[in-house]
Amino acid sequence: MAEHHSNDGRIAHAHAPSYGINIMIWLILISLTVLTVAIAGIDLGRLTLVAALLIAAIKSAFVINYFMHIKFEDLLFKVFLWLVLLVLLIILVLTAFDVFYR
């Protein structure tokens, strides 16, 4: 990490930008969309929502990690993101307790 390198900055961008991986991710996302619509057609009762949300969570993990590049960012970005998700989860769970046991 010496200050004097001028052209090494480019190399430091280790995760070389590539088209292929993103097209792969897109194909996975489209497949998951088709899957979630197909599953919605089957009556799974209460599990329908769980399945739909599970697929949505997997899809968002792909979007956040690859499209939004979090996988390749500094640890600080990941820590912040997990903190925000944790806050959301806490709000959701506490509200759920109120709603379900009223």
Place this chain on the structure above:
Amino acid sequence: MSNNANTHILEHTDSHSSGHVHRDDYGSKMGMWLFLFTELLLFGGLFVLYMAYRTEYFTFFQLGAKELKIWMGALNTIVLLTSSLTMVLSIVALQRGNIKGSIAWLISTIGFAFGFLIIKYFEWSDKFHHGIMPGGEELLNMPQGVKVFFGLYYSMTGLHGLHVIIGIGLLTFMLIRILLGKVTPDKFVPLENAGLYWHLVDLIWIFLFPLFYLLH
């Protein structure tokens, strides 16, 4: 702290020419993420509201969802996912020094964004036509639970639609910046940040779609 920021510039950007210009790409991206976190909490609150009302009016939510056309929601999901891909490709092209390619992908991203709004327009006007809108004749005669469902549907997809419109503005601004040579292969973080915003719009739709359309 400033020392820290400087090392990050070296690590995170291709900026090798800007020896004397102060630029903090790391901080810039962090700022964008902090803003996105507030957006997540904004929509998160609405999702909590959705959960509470869905628990109270479960059967009515199913009834309301039957009024929505799955294929339209699915089509919009695919349109947004594809726009997210073209957004990423625009950034990759710029990072690789392919400015023309970057512009072309960015324009197609904006095109898909308009496509999303057009589909949404047809969807809403079809509902409006049948009197299913806030204060609409038909909706007022429906059970309370269905009213709540459509109230949430219009406010959440409406707020999301507003984000799509803002996104179009932001991407158009970036397009102009690239054309003016202000955003370049050496200085692509502004485009990355605009991309982050656009992906957030996609991210929220990923949850809106199953929660409103796939409730059978």
